[in-house]
Amino acid sequence: MPLDRVSRDDVERRASSYERQEPSRLLDHGAACCREARRWFVALDASMAQLRLSSPAPAWIREQYEWGPSPWPLHWCEALGRDTLDSGALALLYAESFAARGLRVYQAQTLQLYSAQDCEHWGVTWEGRESGWIHAPLVYREVNVVIARGGEASVWDPAAGGWVGYPQPYGYAGILALRVASPGDELIRFRGAAVPTNQWHFSEELE
Numbered sequence: 001m002p003l004d005r006v007s008r009d010d011v012e013r014r015a016s017s018y019e020r021q022e023p024s025r026l027l028d029h030g031a032a033c034c035r036e037a038r039r040w041f042v043a044l045d046a047s048m049a050q051l052r053l054s055s056p057a058p059a060w061i062r063e064q065y066e067w068g069p070s071p072w073p074l075h076w077c078e079a080l081g082r083d084t085l086d087s088g089a090l091a092l093l094y095a096e097s098f099a100a101r102g103l104r105v106y107q108a109q110t111l112q113l114y115s116a117q118d119c120e121h122w123g124v125t126w127e128g129r130e131s132g133w134i135h136a137p138l139v140y141r142e143v144n145v146v147i148a149r150g151g152e153a154s155v156w157d158p159a160a161g162g163w164v165g166y167p168q169p170y171g172y173a174g175i176l177a178l179r180v181a182s183p184g185d186e187l188i189r190f191r192g193a194a195v196p197t198n199q200w201h202f203s204e205e206l207e
């Protein structure tokens with residue numbers, strides 16, 4: 001599947017269009033509906049964690065929820081009752097789950113490279129919904145950055161339901177830009193490289 005090349009200028013321009021957009025946030029009604037929904041989620045996640053002691057990643061979430069459109073704004077009770085959730089909503093559920101496993105986790109925004117065919121396909125399936133995240137061949141996706149014991153960061157892609165390499169070669173689903181959100185500015189360590197939070201970081205392979 002051939003991938004279109006994109007220049008660093010293109011990626012920087014696209015990233016700057018997200019300058020003011022923060023990662024997604026689930027809202028809470030502050031009432032029994034959301035309280036019970038979250039309690040259900042935490043209990044289910046804890047039992048899944050016990051069942052899969054060998055896997056530190058909460059894989060069950062993607063088995064429960066298809067990756068697809070979510071309406072925003074979205075409350076906890078609504079999110080947990082849906083069949084499909086977008087990457088932002090999934091990232092929030094995964095964040096809860098990673099944190100419950102005692103891991104430090106950050107929400108992050110990415111621009112990833114996909115094929116024109118994928119982008120076209122998603123454009124059709126998300127038609128009429130929020131499809132503003134598709135900028136063929138780039139797509140905007142929210143991910144989790146998880147800090148392993150030892151301080152090294154890994155990227156969990158909630159839409160794909162798996163770990164992705166970062167930085168990684170200029171290839172399919174490659175992360176060409178990454179912005180890790182944190183309350184204060186920090187440095188996150190990816191394979192020896194220190195990446196500052198709260199600002200876009202671009203793949204060094206871009207020309």
Ligand SMILES: [Zn+2]
Pocket residue numbers: 028029030031032033034035075076077078
């Ligand atoms: Zn609610």
